[in-house]
Amino acid sequence: MRIVSGLVLGLLSVASAHAAPPHYRVNADFDPQGNLKADVTVTLTEAMPEKSFLLSRRFALQPMQLPSGVTVTTEPAEKPVEELTRYTFHFAKPTAAPVKLRFLYTGQINTKHDSNAAALRPEGFELFIDHMWIPIGADIQTRFTVDADIEGLAPDLVVVAQGDVKRTKTGVRIRRDFIDIDLPMVAMQGLQRAEAHGVEFFGRDLSTRLSGFYVKHAEGAARYFEAMFGPLPRKVRMAQVWRKSGLGYARTAYTVLSEGGRSGEDVPEVNPARYVAHEVGHAWWMLASPLSEDFWLVESAAEYMSMRYVEATFGAGEIARNIASKVDGSKDAGPVMGHGRPNRIQLYGKGPLILWELDKRIGRPAMDRLMIAMAHEPVHTTPIFLKHLTAIAGADQATWFETAMRT
Incomplete structure (x- = not known):
């Protein structure tokens, strides 16, 4: 296994009186072939002797001098997917927070470790943690807020993401003031929007039986669970995308579902109802460690x-x-x-x-x-x-x- 040579992380210490969740500042640019140029600054606000991140080995990182007293070690990692590099920053003394870590890198956005959901497809982009396209905490449960400016998105792509989403002519601005372990995003052609209690739903064809069942039972499940647990913390954004994989996944206030060729007239209503209820349920059930x-x-x-x-x-x-x-x-x-x-x-x-x-x-x-x-x-x-x-x-x-x- 290769170890990525060169490092692009620069650390800058600044004073802080209060600890807060880590914050990501992401600047990313995609070209039509899916080549990525990324500049990601991670601000840590908790004092610690060391901190590790994972990033796919398909990206080339630019070297940057580390300040005195800080060292970094790299090693190959094969979990949660293969062909990662673990970057571990060691501080001579537990550093006074916050500390800024800057990653500069380039590479191809698509990876063979994508859960059969390529990041770049003819209809647009689908990005989530399996692509390992941003530095992820090595514990896979480091939750962070994020400001992201992503360029290289054609004007006809409809963007679905968490938080405050503002489309620009060539990209999107995402501001998420709540924490999550990921920066997921769908940017695809032809997505239509429907709204119901507790959910914003996006799909290519809202008239299909499958889309109708998803919207109906997302609302139904939201009301059912709210009667037990209290109001949904946030409205859930759902994107129904076309791909061969039937993969579905949930993040905070965000769910991606697959059409998966299952929108025929004979689709049993209980199947999408059970599926979407599971994903809405993650509004309350998603805090436990994914590695334990x-x-x-x-x-x-x-x-x-x-x-x-x-x-x-x-x-x-x-x-x-x-x-x-x-x-x-x-x-x-x-x-x-x-x-x-x-x-x-x-x-x-x-x-x-x-x-x-x-x-x-x-x-x-x-x-x-x-x-x-x-x-x-x-x-x-x-x-x-x-x-x-x-x-x-x-x-x-x-x-x-x-x-x-x-x-």
Whole structure:
């Protein structure tokens, strides 16, 4: 594996009296072939002895002299995707925040590690964390605010992103004053906009059955979850894009769905309803570490809540079919916890089934109290979940749940 030679990070220390989340200042420029020129300044506001970032090795970084007392080491990294470089900055003393790290680099935006969703396609751009196109905290849970000016976007591209989005003739300005681990963006031709309670929806054809189901059940799920957890923190922007992959993903107040060729007249309504309810559920279930066994509190919890929505909206027959499918697919899943980050079957199959069984064991009112208490926690870990479960349903139920998750 190659180690990128040359470094483009310059550090400037300035005084600060208050810690705040890291802030990214992104200036990026794409050409029609997808070549990227990027100038990214990361401002750290927390004193620390060192800090690491990941960036794809397909980018060439410009060298820059580091100030006295600061050293940097580089090493190849293969997680969360392959062919990354880890840059670790070491400070002789825990540095007084804030500290500015500047990355200057060039390279091709497309990568083979793209979850079958190329960043540049004939219809435009789709950018998210799998492309590793900006420096990402090596823990994959460093959350930051961002100001981004992105050039090289044709005037006919409709941009969907988080925060305050202002289209210019040749690009877009994004100002996001809330934190997230990513800078996701869709910029594609022909996107139309629809609005409903809790959601702004963008798609190429809003008249298809699939688009209609997405809008209908995004609103329905938002209202259903709000009745339990309180108002959505922010309206969710959804972009339905065309690609071969059926991949869908959620960030704070932002969801991308795939048409995936599934907009025929025979599409069952429950499928997009369950899918979009899961993504809307991430408004409350997305805080746990994506690299640890606690990640079930992101995906299994959101999937359990989507099952609740299906039950409430489509009835006992549909949820019974959904449960049977999960049981069949999870027969050889292995334990959800005890081995690091769970795999897909454990996250979307076995984990939600265990939560459903817990619901039956302690009763729906107790389960609601548990999920409400957990959704309002600022940090999501298994011990915090077990603490609430013990307080609501007793130590025996907490022991049963943890054993089931580790068996």
